[in-house]
Amino acid sequence: MIDRLAALCLAALSSAAPLAIAALGALATESAGSLSIAVEGSMVAGAFAAAAVGQASGSLALGLAAGASGGLLLSSLVAASALALRADVFVAGLAANLLAPGLVSMLSQAIYGTKGVLGSELMRTDPVAILAISAAALTLLALALSRTVFGLRLRASGQGDEAAKAAGISAPSYRFSAHLLAGASAGLAGATLVAGIGAYVPGMVTGRGWIALVAVFLGARKPLGAMGGSLLFGLLFAVSNLAQAFPGQGGASGTPAGYAELLQTLPFIATAVALIVWKRVARRERPGWQDSQNG
Numbered sequence: 001m002i003d004r005l006a007a008l009c010l011a012a013l014s015s016a017a018p019l020a021i022a023a024l025g026a027l028a029t030e031s032a033g034s035l036s037i038a039v040e041g042s043m044v045a046g047a048f049a050a051a052a053v054g055q056a057s058g059s060l061a062l063g064l065a066a067g068a069s070g071g072l073l074l075s076s077l078v079a080a081s082a083l084a085l086r087a088d089v090f091v092a093g094l095a096a097n098l099l100a101p102g103l104v105s106m107l108s109q110a111i112y113g114t115k116g117v118l119g120s121e122l123m124r125t126d127p128v129a130i131l132a133i134s135a136a137a138l139t140l141l142a143l144a145l146s147r148t149v150f151g152l153r154l155r156a157s158g159q160g161d162e163a164a165k166a167a168g169i170s171a172p173s174y175r176f177s178a179h180l181l182a183g184a185s186a187g188l189a190g191a192t193l194v195a196g197i198g199a200y201v202p203g204m205v206t207g208r209g210w211i212a213l214v215a216v217f218l219g220a221r222k223p224l225g226a227m228g229g230s231l232l233f234g235l236l237f238a239v240s241n242l243a244q245a246f247p248g249q250g251g252a253s254g255t256p257a258g259y260a261e262l263l264q265t266l267p268f269i270a271t272a273v274a275l276i277v278w279k280r281v282a283r284r285e286r287p288g289w290q291d292s293q294n295g
Contacts, residue, residue: 008238014127014196015241016227016234017134018043018189022212023219023226024141025185030221031145032178033158033171037093038078039186040209041100042071046187048104051200052111054123063123064133064191071187072180074100079179083172097209105202117201124198134192141185142223154178186212207268214271236267 022039029036049070054063078096082089105115112118145151157164157171157178164171186209193208194200211233218232219225 008242010127011238011242012231012235013131015237016231017131018192019208019212019215019233020227020230021134021137021141021192022186022189022209023215023230024138024145024223025182026213027216027221027223027226028145028154028178028181030216031154031158032175034082034089034175034178036075036078036179036182037090037213038075038096039182039212040205041097042074042183042186043190043205043209044100044104045074046071047190047194047205048108048118048200049187050123050191050194051118051120054120054194055118058122060123060125060195063120063195064188067191068184068188071190072184075179075183079176083176115202117199119199120194121198123195125195127196130192130195137188138227145223211267211271214274218274233267233270236270240266
């Protein structure tokens with residue numbers, strides 16, 4: 001029983017870590033008043049870049065750096081479209097989410113001759129090391145958002161252009177920076193997924209970027225709250241994964257027939273429920289609230 005509980009806790013933390021990193025990055029854009037939903041796409045780009053560089057170099061550090069860079073590159077396109085070209089930030093982010101898997105598939109086929117799994121075993125590391133890396137990243141992100149002049153100015157930018165101008169702040173510049181931070185964070189989150197299994201697997205990110213966004217709002221748009229929301233979803237991922245190995249009747253994995261698929265959807269069902277509840281509360285407290293706004 002104790003071993004099973006310890007395994008559940010480790011699995012929950014391992015699942016929550018990339019969600020929290022991505023969530024804090026997204027929180028930066030929300031604080032600046034230009035929420036980017038391109039978290040999912042940036043995680044995909046980061047995961048593939050990490051696997052490619054990790055395979056070529058055999059270096060965990062270079063793989064993680066490449067992951068952050070891949071996510072940053074994609075988010076820079078979103079930021080340029082939304083802030084410089086005045087495109088709708090939601091549409092730009094959605095386009096990035098749709099672009100990333102297709103672009104990764106094309107690059108994988110062109111470079112490696114496959115659209116499937118890209119092994120990067122030399123980049124693989126143990127869960128404790130990944131958690132240590134994630135903890136360091138989360139600490140830096142949380143401090144940057146809540147305890148620095150940069151974070152204060154991001155929040156000032158979120159109050160509107162006029163308020164920011166009165167405070168001597170260039171709101172567009174800080175919003176652009178927030179998008180870059182969000183992309184780099186999401187890319188790093190994708191890279192930690194690769195480091196956990198030693199490979200890039202198509203579909204490995206699926207839904208996690210959206211869950212990270214929900215964690216932002218579930219945590220009342222606060223760094224600690226976003227991390228708490230990520231931990232909740234990480235626990236649901238851990239339960240859905242570990243429960244499939246519990247003794248049962250009918251399933252090949254020991255899970256009762258028909259229940260394996262249901263258990264796998266548990267985090268996504270919880271995400272949908274949390275989003276619906278949060279939106280109702282937000283509308284009650286802030287009439288006219290919108291999910292995002294352009295710079």
